[in-house]
Amino acid sequence: MYHHLSLKSVAYAVAAPTLLYAAFLALLTIPYLQNQAIYLHGVNQTGSLDLNVPEQWGFLRNQVTPFHLHTPDGETLHAWHILPLGLYQQHEDRLVQEPSSGLAPNITQRLSFQLLRDDPDALLVLYFHGAGGSLGSGWRPQSYRGLSAGAPDKIHVVAIDYRGYGTSTGSPSEAALLLDAQTLAAWALNDAGIPPSRIVLFGQSIGTAVSLSLAHSLATDDEKDPVLFSGIVVVAPFADVATLTATYRVGQTIPLLGPVARFPRLLTWLNTWIISKWPSNVRLAELIRACQRIPGEGPKYDVTIIHAEDDYDIPWVHSDMLYWYGVNASSPSGIAYGELEKEKADSRVELGDGGWAVISRSASGVLREQIIKYGLHDRIMSYPVVSQAVVRAFGREKI
């Protein structure tokens, strides 16, 4: 028997997915659901593992000290202080014999903290992780180890779970995550007593927006003297959320606003519903402009942008955009995107299968972009190219 495809069923076949998609977009205008989609803090990959037992991620006894930070608005953040292996080895006996391990009710009493605070040459990475999961998820534990690989007796790492992640209280928002980052920075500067010249900010994915936002807020606060960190390393960043929604694929497959990206006015309208905007591009530009206004010799910013070509979550064109905003801000008359891309093609260092790198120096600082061929979205964090960028950001390539 032969059935006609009725006009009606064709109409349904076309309309049903469109309606479903429209419903999906409508759901995303609900702030609670939109926050879940952006921050993925409901996705908890820690399973039954205990974030106060870092040995479960392969760390040595007392190599990691879990502790709590308290934000000015009353939230409790869970943090890890990770000792670099070389330093650990120098103090292994004492660390192993320390009577307590696990969550430190008062971290100042722990040897690990004293090794950080009392070494005038200690270097510290403040670590801002990506969306979803916790301190112990995915490639994060490996990346803590990787970040200190360039100076394994000097580079400490302190990572936090933002509010709403892991065992931290509260729920995330753009302003709240900045406050969490400021809380960690205040701890490092005041409690641990590490000057900003010995601190590098590291962020991956949404953590790149958090680190740039932190650096921006501390460099542009009119009430206080600017705080300028030794450097910033951002891995797999995005230019801003509006640009990201047009390109981001949830779970690497479902394009969030990809289907409407062909209708610019609709896309612009939908973007007005976005609560968290994270304008890293503008913040980086403002940070660089602020650095240029600060009197005195010497570099005031050192920013490295790293991205993998095979990053299916956030395409590496975002790094091109970020780099452009930075270079444009550092050149007096600005530069067009296309013009900069041409310049980059001529001046970039070719690294063969390792990709390529470009650098832009101005009187007040340095900006780098490095695109590697392989590294995906997360795995890249644990790679030597990132360890090397961190050592550079400390300005101590020859330690």
Ligand SMILES: *[C@@H]1O[C@H](CO)[C@@H](O)[C@H](O)[C@H]1NC(C)=O
């Ligand atoms: C933490 O320990 C230090 C050193 O023993 C002590 O001076 C400080 O008062 C303690 N802090 C708290 C909040 O108990």
Ligand SMILES: *[C@@H]1O[C@H](CO)[C@@H](O)[C@H](O)[C@H]1NC(C)=O
């Ligand atoms: C995530 O899982 C850990 C370990 O099971 C648990 O302690 C924590 O409360 C969970 N966090 C959230 C936000 O559900």
Ligand SMILES: *[C@@H]1O[C@H](CO)[C@@H](O)[C@H](O)[C@H]1NC(C)=O
């Ligand atoms: C580039 O720099 C120029 C000159 O400072 C400025 O007017 C323009 O807004 C900048 N463009 C972007 C995209 O930041």
